[in-house]
Amino acid sequence: MGSYIIVAILAYLLGSISFSVIFGKKFAGIDVREHGSKNAGSTNTLRTAGKKAAICTLLCDILKGVVAVLIGVIIGTMFENSDKALLVQIAGICVVIGHIFPIFFRFKGGKGVATSLGVLLIMNWQIGLICLAFAIVIMALTKMVSAGSVLAAVLFPILTIFIHQNYIVNEGNYIVFGIILAAIVVFLHRSNIQRILSGNENKLSFKKND
Secondary structure (H helix, E strand, O other), rough: OHHHHHHHHHHHHHOOOOOOHHHHHHOOOOOOHHHHOOOOOHHHHHHHHHHHHHHHHHHHHHHHHHHHEEEHHHHHHOOOOOOOOOHHHHHHHHHHHHHHOHHHOOOOOOOOOOHHHHHHHHHHHHHHHHHHHHHHHHHHHHOOOOHHHEEEEEEEEHHHHHHHHEEEOOOOHHHHHHHHHHHHHHHHHHHHHHHHOOOOOOOOOOOOOO
């Protein structure tokens, strides 16, 4: 039990490092949570703090997911009687929860998309790349980051049903994990989904807004 608690705490704390706030203040002198959509994610960082801040945020948020899963694997190796696959899944969920509700930043974070991508890429590179490519295609067609994010999230658990190899820990069932992660992303994008359906969703722009 101790290994699961350790992984959950470490992953949550790692996820709680809000890079959009850090880089927003560094590059633009603002808290991105007080501007634009007020979301602590790379898209709002792009719109309010510029390209450099957004790129740094995106890369670091993805890296959070990667490192969290690796922590799960390392702890699983240290505790021989633990379930490595379960530790990896706990790490994946907790790092995303930390990103959404960061303890270091008044529990006001982002929607967990980039961090979820990092989790997917390290957990199963094949599934991660498929979801990334799918999201990019949807974003290119719709010019909406939210559309690509939501549809890629829905695709993830579907892929876990058919792909059973290339997991960082192969012994385990990832379908329930996929459903949970997808549900979190979709739920946090519920207002975006409403705007997409009404035709009012913001389109992707590489221009910094005031």
